[in-house]
Amino acid sequence: MSAIFLLVVGLGAMALGYFIYSKFVAQKIYQLDPDFKTPAHEFEDGVDYVPTNRFVLWGHHFTSVAGAAPIVGPAIAVIWGWAPAFMWVVFGTIFFAGIHDFGAIWASVRNKAKSVGALTGDVVGKRARSIFMIVIFLVLLMVNAVFAVVIAGLMMNFSSAVVPVWGAILVALIVGQLIYRRVMSLPVVSVLGVIALYALIFIGPSVPIQMPSEVAGMSGNAVWILILFAYAAIASLLPVWMLLQPRDYINGLQLFIGLLVLYGALVLLNPTLVAPAFNSDVPAGTPSLIPLLFVTIACGAISGFHGLVSSGTTSKQLNKETDARFVGYFGAVGEGMLALAAILAATAGFATLGDWQAMYSAFGQGGVNAFVEGGAYIIHNGLGLPEVTAATLLTVMAALFAGTTMDTGLRLQRYIFQEWGDIYQQPWMKKPAIATGLAVGSCLLLAFGAGGADGSGGLIIWPLFGTTNQLLAGLTLLVITVMLVRLKRPMWYTLAPLCFLLVMTILALLLQLRTFWNQGNMFLLVLDIVVLIAAIMVAMECAAALKRSRSEVAEQQP
Known part of the structure; x- marks a missing residue:
């Protein structure tokens, strides 16, 4: 089958989702009020609460939620064939991710920009809040620790990407000043920022920077991880307008340009999907399609991490x-477009079926490498760009998104410690510097405590990210659904995705439980049991909260 057909169908369906379905949700379900005073104005402080142009804020939100996950997940999931991954990304974006991300922003804005974790205590109950906070902490711990490993690995393997990745930070700082000080109009700043960013991408291969394999007794990979966390700690304390917003905004623009380059090359080359629609010859040890598809592809279809960003920084x-x-909704569409690109690159970016099968010789393979290699093949043959330049472009795209997600993730983890300080009346935990230190310390403890000298400890618990993340999405949808019930508005648009996610998450946890037991991995087995218990408790809290809220509404009726 032609890759162009999937491209047109996928993009067309997502466009209909935004222009029709999201408009219906905005008017009939969430009932947005243009005159409502948002927390950005009510609590404006110039640091965290900053009223922001919607295009700039979209850039922050989109690049914060995108990260490397919408590339990695779909590029792994195509091992079952391109059709299941394609259908889940498209339908998930329209009916799951869009309403989830959009709803998390709305729910938080309507409650003084409280995070979805803190909001759970008000809407559902203290017991649910306790579960939520634990799940949130686990997800953020995984995201921050693993993305540091991913970025470090990319810079070790692709030395041409080092200058563009770090140079983008300087570009963002300059862009932030130009926008905030109103030196130039947003369109002019945007054009100049993108030109500077792409200039760095073309310069990168000419000035490769290779970290030595060993520095002061540490591996080069570990040194990069320490540098990344030092940077992320500083970034999490800076005012959002100074680095977070402009970095995310410029990265958002470069992603769309990168997608246009990849999509344009795909149209000109018109490659065939060499992977099967449904792969009946999966490698030994590959788990079943259902339910693993729905936790392997999280970002790009629906992801609980998005609720943290929506209610943590965006609101x-x-x-x-x-x-x-x-x-919110268009941010989800943007991520769906990235996931679609990952699917096309990982299935049409190989010359033969044999080449594709060599890449996917075992479950878990593919990922970023399949995206970079497949995408570079399409761009090189479609547009004639040198393959090293195309590979650098896609590598920088993946690394920058992982970096922006890590920036936001560490800031969110700082908020969690501050909220715990508020809940348990520990004023010292509410201080930004201390909370940031605790966030970084917990990540480094996992990275080096569990992973040893190379700092790859986050990868140890990463197999549980998909299920934990989808449980978090279910909790977020639960909060939104209870709010809708109390407001006497239609709830099925959020309740149906909630029920589906809970069922798939519990099935996946049970399947993984057997896998960890067979592997003799007691550490992951215990963690799996903890998350499984949390998932069951969430299902019970869901039923109880909805029943209680419907009873309260019924009693209020004359």
Whole structure:
């Protein structure tokens, strides 16, 4: 089958989702009010609460939630064939991710920009809040620790990407000053910022920087991880307008340009999908398609991490409540477009079926490498760009998104410690510097405590990320659904995705439980049991909260 057919169908369906379905949700379900005073105005402080242009905020939100996951997940999941991955990404984006991300922003804005974890205590109950906070902490711990490993690995393997990755930070700092000080208009700043970013990408191969394999008794990979966490700690304490917003905004623009380059090359080359639609000859040890597909592809279909970003940083910067549709739902569409590109690169970016099968010789293979190699093949043959330049472009794209997600993730982890300080009345934990230190310390403890000298400890618990992340998405949908019930609005648009996610998450946890037992991996087995218990408790809390809320609404009726 022609890859162009999938491209047109996928993009067309997502466009219909945004222009029709999200408009319906905004008007009939969330009922956005353009005159509502958002927390960004009510609590404006110039650091975390900053009213922001919706295009700039979209850039922050989109690149924070995108990361490397919408590349890695789909590029692994195509081992079952391109059809299941394609259908889950498209339908998941339209009916799951969009309403989840959009709803998390709306729910937080309507409750003084509280994080979805803190909001759970008010909407559902203290017991649910305790479960939520534990799940949130686990997800953030995994994301921050693993993305540091991913970025470090990319810079070790692709020395041409080092200059563009770190140079983008300087570009973002300059862009932030130009926008905030109103030196130039946003369109002019945007053009100059993108030109500077792409200039760095073309310069990168000419000035490769290779970290030595060993520095002061540490591996080069470990040194990069320490540098990344030092940077992320500083970035999490800076005002959002100074680095976080402009970095995410410029990265958002470069992603769309990168997607246009990849999509344009694909149209000109018109490659055939060499992978089968449904792969009946999967490698030995590959788990079953159902339910693993729905936790392998999280970002790009629906992801609980998005709810943390929506209610953690995005809701504090929303200028008008009506901007939530563009920022939240269209942010999910942008990620769906990235996931679609990953699917096409990982299935049409190989010359033969044999080449594709060599890449996917075991479950878990593919990922970023399949995206970079497949995408570079398409761009090189479609547009004639040198393959090393195309590979650098895609590597930088993946590394920059992982970096922006890590920036936001560490800031969110700082918020978690501050919220714990508020909940348990520990004022010292509410201080930003201390909370940041605790966040970084916990990540490094996992990275080096569990992973040893190379700092790859996050990879040890990564197999549980998919299920834990989808459980978090279910919790977020639970909060939104209870709010809708109390407001006497239709709830099925959020309740149906909630029920589906809970069923798939519990099935996946049970399947993984057997896998860890057979492997003799007691550490992951215990963690799996903890998450499974949390999932069951979430299902029970869901039923109880909905029943309680419907009873309260019934009693209020005359």
